[in-house]
Every structure is written in structure tokens, then in C-alpha cells.
Amino acid sequence: MNTLFDKIWDKHVVQIVENGPTQLYIDRLYCHEVTSPQAFDGMRSRGLKCFRPDQIFCMPDHNTPTHDQDKPIADPVSRKQVDTLENNAKEFGLSYYGMLSKDNGIIHVVGPEKGLSLPGMTIVCGDSHTSTHGAVGAVSFGIGTSEVEMVMASQCILQQKPKSMRININGKLGKGVTAKDVALYLMAELTTSGATGYFVEYSGDVVRDMSMEGRLTLCNLSIEMGARGGFVAPDDKTFAYLKGREYSPKGVNWDKTLEYWKTLKSGDDAVFDKELNFEADDIEPRITFGTNPGMGIGITECVPTLDTIDESGQASFNKSLKYMGFKPGEKLQGHKIDYVFLGACTNGRIEDFRAFASLVKGKKKADNIIAWLVPGSWTVDKQIREEGLDNVLEAAGFAIRQPGCSACLAMNDDKIPAGKYSVSTSNRNFEGRQGPGARTILASPLVAAAAAITGVITDPRDLM
Amino acid sequence: MIKYKAMKQKFNVITSKCVPLPLENVDTDQIIPARFLKATDKEGFGDNLFRDWRYDKNGNLNKDFVLNDPTYGGCILVAGKNFGSGSSREHAAWAIAGYGFRVVISSFFADIHKNNELNNFVLPVVVSEDFLSELFESIKCNPKMEVEVDLPNQTVTNKATGNSEQFEINRYKKHCLMNGLDDIDYLLQSRDMIEGWEKKNK
Numbered sequence: 001m002n003t004l005f006d007k008i009w010d011k012h013v014v015q016i017v018e019n020g021p022t023q024l025y026i027d028r029l030y031c032h033e034v035t036s037p038q039a040f041d042g043m044r045s046r047g048l049k050c051f052r053p054d055q056i057f058c059m060p061d062h063n064t065p066t067h068d069q070d071k072p073i074a075d076p077v078s079r080k081q082v083d084t085l086e087n088n089a090k091e092f093g094l095s096y097y098g099m100l101s102k103d104n105g106i107i108h109v110v111g112p113e114k115g116l117s118l119p120g121m122t123i124v125c126g127d128s129h130t131s132t133h134g135a136v137g138a139v140s141f142g143i144g145t146s147e148v149e150m151v152m153a154s155q156c157i158l159q160q161k162p163k164s165m166r167i168n169i170n171g172k173l174g175k176g177v178t179a180k181d182v183a184l185y186l187m188a189e190l191t192t193s194g195a196t197g198y199f200v201e202y203s204g205d206v207v208r209d210m211s212m213e214g215r216l217t218l219c220n221l222s223i224e225m226g227a228r229g230g231f232v233a234p235d236d237k238t239f240a241y242l243k244g245r246e247y248s249p250k251g252v253n254w255d256k257t258l259e260y261w262k263t264l265k266s267g268d269d270a271v272f273d274k275e276l277n278f279e280a281d282d283i284e285p286r287i288t289f290g291t292n293p294g295m296g297i298g299i300t301e302c303v304p305t306l307d308t309i310d311e312s313g314q315a316s317f318n319k320s321l322k323y324m325g326f327k328p329g330e331k332l333q334g335h336k337i338d339y340v341f342l343g344a345c346t347n348g349r350i351e352d353f354r355a356f357a358s359l360v361k362g363k364k365k366a367d368n369i370i371a372w373l374v375p376g377s378w379t380v381d382k383q384i385r386e387e388g389l390d391n392v393l394e395a396a397g398f399a400i401r402q403p404g405c406s407a408c409l410a411m412n413d414d415k416i417p418a419g420k421y422s423v424s425t426s427n428r429n430f431e432g433r434q435g436p437g438a439r440t441i442l443a444s445p446l447v448a449a450a451a452a453i454t455g456v457i458t459d460p461r462d463l464m
Numbered sequence: 465m466i467k468y469k470a471m472k473q474k475f476n477v478i479t480s481k482c483v484p485l486p487l488e489n490v491d492t493d494q495i496i497p498a499r500f501l502k503a504t505d506k507e508g509f510g511d512n513l514f515r516d517w518r519y520d521k522n523g524n525l526n527k528d529f530v531l532n533d534p535t536y537g538g539c540i541l542v543a544g545k546n547f548g549s550g551s552s553r554e555h556a557a558w559a560i561a562g563y564g565f566r567v568v569i570s571s572f573f574a575d576i577h578k579n580n581e582l583n584n585f586v587l588p589v590v591v592s593e594d595f596l597s598e599l600f601e602s603i604k605c606n607p608k609m610e611v612e613v614d615l616p617n618q619t620v621t622n623k624a625t626g627n628s629e630q631f632e633i634n635r636y637k638k639h640c641l642m643n644g645l646d647d648i649d650y651l652l653q654s655r656d657m658i659e660g661w662e663k664k665n666k
Contacts, residue, residue, distance in 0.1 A: 011665065012665075014654065014657055014658055014661045015654065015657055017636050017650075018636075019634075019635035019636060020634060020635055020636025020637070021634065021636060021637075023651070023654060023657075025658065025661055025662075025665075034501050034502070034553075035501075035552075035553070035554070037503075037504035037505070038504070038505060038506050041504075041505065042648070046648070048652075051655075051658075062501075063502065075502075077502040077503075078502055080502075080504065081502050081503075081504055084504050126552065126554070127552060128550070128551050128552035128576060142552040142576055143552065143576070143579075144552055144553075144554030144557070144576065144579060144580040144583060145554040145555075146554060146580070146583040146584070146646070146647070147579070147583070147647075149648060150647055150648055150651055153648055153651060153652060154648075154651035154652060154654070154655070154658060155658060156651055156654070156658055158636075158647050158650070158651070160634065162575075192489055192491075192546060192549050192550075192574075193489070193545070193546040193549065193572060193574065196546075196572070196574060196575055197575060223550075223552075223576075224550075226546070226549065226574055226575065228575055292489050292491065292549070292550075312488065312544070312545075312593075312597075313488055315486065315487060315488075316487050316488045316489055316544070319487070409493075409498045409551075410498060410499075411498050411499065411501065411502065418521065428491075428493070428550060428551070430491045430493040430494065430550060431493070431494060431516070432493060432494075432497055432516050433493050433498070436497075436516055436521060437521065
């Protein structure tokens with residue numbers, strides 16, 4: 001009761017279906033090429049136009065190659081899917097940022113960049129990492145393609161109201177410990193189902209101290225704990241971040257809207273269905289060892305042993321370790337790796353590139369490593385070059401690729417070969433996620449940079 | 465494989481053998497790998513259900529995987545807890561429905577996937593952990609045993625042991641499943657109410 005989630009949710013209720021879900025108004029719908037074609041087909045077969053086309057923004061990101069974007073996409077199936085989005089956006093009169101547009105990028109990087117995601121909004125997309133936009137204080141969550149069609153048709157969705165959870169993280173993060181490590185820590189503590197059914201509010205000193213990009217990373221990973229979404233109440237950092245962005249309110253409208261945004265916080269008397277507390281001191285740089293994001297350890301720790309796993313989970317645990325080629329109790333620091341991926345909606349922003357560059361500056365990429373550095377958008381790419389980070393990275397033997405989701409889920413040709421290890425700043429390490437047989441180790445940009453220099457799993461603090 | 469349009473069928477009582485998948489945290493990348501998401505329609509996903517578990521890297525059938533074992537069959541999938549975690553891809557529900565499953569039984573479902581199943585007329589049945597482990601045991605002892613899922617009465621019965629449980633389902637969704645209705649028709653009827661909300665709030 002009286003939580004910020006309640007305030008935003010309740011404000012957007014159009015009606016409550018008797019003995020059923022809530023009909024919730026949606027301020028913003030984002031569409032990418034993978035989860036929209038069937039929704040547009042559905043609209044077409046019903047003879048409908050989009051109810052509120054101005055509130056819908058489309059861009060391809062999953063299939064886009066990260067090189068030679070000015071040439072046609074080589075894979076005809078990928079090309080068709082991207083073309084289909086472009087044609088659909090045109091037919092239905094929706095804003096579209098194509099591959100070569102300076103506005104293109106990963107949808108969850110572009111939305112906040114352009115001020116399309118704002119405090120107090122309800123935001124959806126056919127993509128589970130839609131939770132990212134919660135960082136600006138929006139109720140933002142992933143939906144299926146049928147639900148995308150619902151929003152196109154009515155600008156509303158039918159949803160059960162989730163329960164509310166507050167996660168407080170207190171203290172101060174140590175050197176080399178980032179927002180990504182905080183998220184990986186929470187996923188290990190809560191597991192991939194620990195927040196299912198809940199909408200999470202992140203709070204506490206650590207969250208207040210985080211930059212906006214840190215908060216974007218943290219909220220991005222809410223889905224990996226099973227949460228419906230996760231957000232941070234807006235504060236002065238949020239307002240400073242949003243001021244002047246293309247779609248942010250301007251002039252008198254800005255002042256008026258700001259007054260409203262300042263009311264967006266949970267009451268002092270707010271009661272959450274669940275409240276959890278964590279300490280920054282317990283969080284070190286993290287890596288995953290298994291095949292779901294919750295199977296993680298501190299970088300100085302060892303893979304768990306079988307006796308620490310519940311009987312019902314042992315079959316899955318053993319299957320995971322067999323896939324990854326790790327043993328129970330094994331120390332992973334010093335383990336040789338093959339690929340490093342910096343990018344994705346989780347860690348493809350300018351601060352992530354700054355962090356990576358700061359660690360590799362003056363050093364050289366290890367010979368055994370293939371590294372893919374993929375900016376989250378053309379805006380991020382521009383900033384990388386304006387700050388001279390491209391020179392630092394190139395001097396160390398790294399090349400910067402073109403924006404897109406890339407190796408996060410390997411729908412384009414950035415695939416990790418079977419049996420190879422990748423240290424990846426993305427969000428999922430499921431079997432085959434980065435390519436059939438690929439072995440993914442999730443980590444922060446600093447851990448990824450350290451591994452790229454030494455060629456093995458390395459504590460970045462040893463190089464700082 | 466079943467054509468997509470046929471899936472929007474009314475749901476009443478289903479009695480069937482079960483396919484057991486006693487693994488926890490089965491994520492949607494396993495249910496339908498990303499390379500199959502490039503489709504622009506809803507057809508053919510059943511062929512690729514659990515693709516990388518059904519087939520080895522040379523494209524041969526993996527004899528150890530339950531879907532390739534003729535001992536097991538039926539339109540009910542029984543899975544370990546936290547089924548459908550990870551990506552929101554509705555393609556996972558299309559694959560499950562396209563293969564021919566009409567019910568998935570587990571002790572826990574990930575939220576988005578559960579909704580996706582309901583929107584595709586696949587019934588997710590949540591049972592207690594005890595019921596689930598007993599069910600896995602029953603299937604192991606006799607792969608031909610049957611389960612009855614009664615949607616109107618919201619009961620699921622292990623016909624080998626006779627044990628039964630009530631399961632939860634949202635009344636509105638139950639109505640949709642029993643009558644072959646989807647949400648969009650409902651939303652389209654409420655246009656005036658939506659415009660009323662916009663006038664008041666925007």
C-alpha cells in the first residue's frame with residue numbers, strides 16, 4: 001500500500017474486469033522486429049489501425065549485423081524479418097529508426113537516451129528486458145506478442161496486478177564493484193524465480209549513489225530474478241539525466257511535469273508485500289558458472305559442491321556443470337577463456353565503454369581472445385569517438401563494431417562456437433544462448449576487460 | 465503438428481498420458497532457441513520445440529530425450545519447477561501448442577510464459593511440489609498412466625494413485641479458455657472507457 005508502484009499502477013487503471021485482470025493503460029509501446037510481425041498480422045486480419053500510433057516506436061535490433069550495416073543483411077530470413085518491421089511501421093504510420101538511422105540501436109538503450117521513457121509512465125515491449133526503463137521511475141515490463149497486439153489495438157493491456165517488493169542495498173560499493181555485480185549478486189541470492197509475481201523497487205544508499213546508467217543495468221536484470229519489472233524512484237539524478245533529451249518535456253511543460261515527477265516516491269508509511277535488505281560489503285565482482293543467471297559466485301569463490309544443492313535441483317545442477325565443463329568446487333579464476341563480449345542492453349552504454357577502456361588502457365588484448373565490442377546505439381558510438389575511447393581501445397588491440405543486440409542471443413552472425421568460453425556483459429547464460437554449445441560466463445565490463453587482457457578469468461581489482 | 469488456427473479451441477476436460485520432463489528452471493531458450501524466432505508467422509514452431517535437446521549437433525535424433533522416446537506420449541507435459549523462465553518469447557507457447565500439448569503441469573511457472581500459454585489456449589496447471597513429485601514417480605512406474613485435468617471444476621487427478629488437487633486459474637481466463645475467446649475482442653469493446661481515461665489523465 002502507498003508504494004510508488006501502487007501510485008503509478010493505480011493511476012493507469014481503466015477498469016478492473018470482474019473476477020479478472022486489470023485493464024491497464026499503456027503510455028509507451030516499443031516494437032522490435034522479432035516479437036511484432038505476428039501482432040501486425042493480427043491487426044491486419046482484424047482490419048484495425050493502431051489506436052494511438054504516436055505512442056509506438058519501432059526499431060530493429062536483434063537481427064542487425066554488427067558490421068557492414070550499409071549492405072543488405074546476408075541471412076535472408078533475418079533480412080525478411082527486419083524488412084517486415086520497416087514495412088509494418090510504414091503501413092501503420094509508426095515512428096521507425098532503421099539500421100542506418102543515427103537514432104538506431106538496441107531498443108532499451110535508445111528509449112532512455114531519447115527521453116522516450118519517462119517517470120511515472122507505463123511502458124511495454126515484446127521483450128523481457130523492457131524492465132530496463134524502470135531506471136527512470138517507470139512501470140516497465142515485458143509482454144508476449146499477443147499482448148503487443150492488444151496494445152496496438154487499444155493502448156491497453158489486461159494484467160493481474162503483481163505484488164510489491166522493495167530491495168534495499170545499503171553501504172558503499174568497493175573498488176571494482178559495479179551495478180552489474182550488484183544485479184548478479186541479487187540473482188544468486190534470490191534465484192531465477194525468487195521475485196516471480198513481484199514488481200521490485202530498488203532502494204538504499206547503493207542505488208541512490210548509482211549513476212543513471214548503473215540503474216539501467218540494475219533494472220535490466222530484474223527479469224532474471226523472475227520479477228515482473230524493477231524500478232528506481234526518480235530523483236535529482238533522474239531529472240538531470242532527462243533534461244533536454246529529444247522527447248523530454250520542454251519549457252513550461254518541463255517545469256510543470258517536474259513538479260509531478262517529484263511526487264513519485266513511496267510514502268514513508270509504504271507497506272510492501274516483501275522487503276529485503278542487502279549490504280554492499282557482501283558484494284564483490286561476480287561471474288556466473290552455470291546455465292541460468294542465478295548460478296553465480298563471487299570471483300574469488302569456487303563453484304558450489306553438490307552437497308550444497310537441494311535434492312530436487314541436483315539433476316539440473318549436474319546437467320549445467322556438464323554443459324559448462326566445470327567441476328563442483330572448482331576455482332574459476334585463472335580458467336582460460338576464448339571470447340569477450342562487451343555490449344547488450346545490459347552493458348552497452350558509454351559508462352560501460354569508459355570502464356572497459358580504463359582497464360585496458362596502455363595494455364594489450366591477449367592473443368587467445370576474440371573480442372566483440374558492440375555499442376548499444378549509434379549515439380553511444382558517437383560518444384565513444386568524441387571521448388577518444390576508440391583510440392584507447394584500438395591501441396590495445398580492440399575494434400568497435402556497429403550497434404545491435406549482437407552476441408547476447410546470437411540471432412545475427414555474432415555466434416560463440418560450440419565449446420568455447422565467453423565472458424559476456426550480457427544478461428543470460430542459458431544453454432545455447434550465444435550459439436549452440438556456447439559456454440557463457442556473465443560478468444561486468446571490468447571483469448570482461450580484465451579477461452580480455454589476461455586471456456583467463458581475472459579479478460579486475462588485480463589490474464586496477 | 466497442429467496448424468495454429470486449430471489451437472484456439474474450447475477447453476473442457478482433458479484425460480491423457482503425460483510426457484515427463486523432471487528438470488527445474490527450463491528456460492524459454494531451451495523450449496525454442498533464438499534462431500527460430502526469425503519467423504514472421506505462427507506456423508511450424510512445434511517442429512522446433514526443445515530443438516537442441518531433441519537433436520544432437522549433427523541433426524540426429526537424441527534417443528535419450530523424452531520426446532524421442534515412444535514410451536511416452538499424450539498432450540500433457542509435466543515439468544520441474546520454474547518452467548518457462550527467461551525470455552518473454554511467446555514463440556515458446558506457440559512451440560508447445562504446435563507440438564500438440566494442451567496442458568503443462570508444474571509446481572511453478574515464470575510469469576510471462578504462463579500468460580503466453582494462457583493466451584494460446586495451453587493450460588498451465590500449478591500443483592504442489594508433493595503432487596508433482598508423486599506424479600513423476602507414477603509416470604516412471606507406468607508410462608501409460610493417465611492424468612485428468614478438469615477445467616470447469618479446476619481439478620487435476622493422478623489416475624494411477626487417485627490423488628487429486630484443486631488448481632488456481634483466473635476466472636476471466638478460465639472463461640476465455642472454456643469459450644475459445646481472446647482478450648482483444650474484450651479490449652476493443654472498451655474504447656469509450658479508454659478515451660474517458662485519456663481525457664481525465666493526459
